[in-house]
Amino acid sequence: MLVESTDVEGAKVYEMIIKQIFQDLQLSPSVKDMRVFVDPKEVVFILAIKMDKTSNFTILGDVTSIEYDKESNKTIIRVKDENYLPNILKKLWLEKGRENVHQPDRFSFILExxxxNLNNLVIDDPYENLKKRVYDAIFRIIPEGFRIIRDISxxxxxxxxxxxxxxxxxxLDKGLKYVEELTYS
Structure with a gap:
């Protein structure tokens, strides 16, 4: 992690704040490198974070068996890995509407x-989850009152x-320079 600032003591404080937030959110192992620039005189804060690689996403077909019953015109989804139950339910509600997803028992869902396309429905994406957590950390780190934000990810x-x-x-140029440094590091 590199924290640059015109205020040496301020840079140390920001480094400590960032480390604490990343520790609280358990993000430290998921971040490869980081560049930060703080200038209290110019009133600017620049932050670039390189995320570590994550595992691949999981699709519904990987953790369920999906059958179509012609007679009743219903699709029956049977869950094989209960760890994904909350994700499956959330995704089905989002895609099909809550009122269209019936759950007769803990491990089954029925759709009219x-x-x-159900087999390929992404139900868990560690990369997107990590990205959300990193943005959460960023918005905790940004100095209070800094409301004009440009995302250059x-x-x-x-x-x-x-x-x-x-x-x-x-x-912006300095931020883009950080992005380039981290992209090729």
Missing amino acids: GKDD KDDVIAIVCTDELIKDEW
């Missing part, structure tokens, strides 16, 4: 009609430039 690098004034081109 036939849906050939690219691939596995999440980066923001923020201030309480108009964002200057030179700040």
Whole structure:
């Protein structure tokens, strides 16, 4: 982690704050590297974080058996791995509507009609989950009052430039430089 600042003591404090937030959110193992720039005189905060690789996403077909019953015109989903039950239910509610998902028992779901795309429905995406957690950390780290935020993220690098004034081109350039450094490191 590199924290740059015109205020040396302020840089140390920010490094401590960042480490504490990442420890609280248990993100430290998931972050490869980070660049931070803080300038209290210019009122700018730049942060770029390179996320570590995650495992692959899980699709519904991997953790369930899906059958279509022609006679009743219903699709029956039987859960093989109960660890995914909350994710499956949440995703089915989101995709099909809560009123259209029936759960006769703990490990079964019934949907009206036939849906050939259910097998490929992503129910768990560790990369997206990590990304959400990193953004949560970022919004805890950003100095209070910095309401103008530009997201300049690219691939596995999440980066923001923020201030309480108009964002200057030179700040964006510095942020993009951090993104490039982290992308190829």
